[in-house]
């Protein structure tokens with residue numbers, strides 16, 4: 001349970017900040033109906049992720065990998081951003097300096113209105129040529145029995161989802177931009193991540209070390225929530241609107 005004092009302390013930190021870093025994981029989209037990775041009913045349950053979300057799986061059977069991603073993309077298309085996404089979109093317009101670093105590939109932050117954003121693990125709205133690296137939009141749906149694997153318009157190579165797969169390195173520039181911002185943020189709001197992936201988790205702790213007030217919004221406990229200045233325990237779709245309303249009402253002077 002989140003108590004009033006914690007909510008008010010977090011609201012005050014948000015209200016005083018000039019530079020805000022927001023870091024999100026699958027939990028922010030849970031209330032939009034997208035299962036988290038590691039929770040009950042998780043996206044990976046029933047699948048061996050390493051069979052599907054790896055360069056090796058794609059090389060062995062691109063059609064299988066594509067069928068799975070087309071299915072996921074269609075599911076995401078039926079989901080809408082929730083009030084938690086809406087708050088993060090409003091935050092972008094409220095700060096002098098703002099960056100959202102998300103681990104999610106579902107595109108819901110973009111649909112909610114965020115633009116100052118690093119999609120650390122890519123996005124299911126884009127594809128990339130596995131040969132020449134050219135980026136393209138997600139392909140149109142296909143009929144039953146059609147080849148699910150799109151081809152590159154330039155070199156005829158196999159397109160792949162523009163998503164970071166297991167065993168792959170982060171793209172140059174993405175992590176760097178977020179880490180750089182972590183040095184200047186004076187508040188870091190973490191929402192809905194289990195902190196199991198080291199790079200984003202380190203980013204939050206680095207921001208805190210560099211002086212940011214660290215807020216974690218998560219119904220469960222994680223490595224980040226143990227270190228956070230405030231852990232707001234509950235669902236983001238309920239807590240973020242309450243927190244943001246208080247931040248807007250909170251006095252800005254120290």
Ligand code: OAD
Nearest residue numbers: 025026027030036037038103192193194195218220235236
């Ligand atoms: P996880 O599934 O590991 O963690 C989701 C977190 O969201 C958990 O800590 C939950 O307690 C929390 N949560 C659940 N419902 C929530 C709600 N309504 N509001 C707030 N929090 C809630 O997802 P991630 O941490 O995002 O990487 O996983 C990180 C990465 O692991 C993914 O991006 C993916 C996977 O490997 C790649 O695919 C490269």
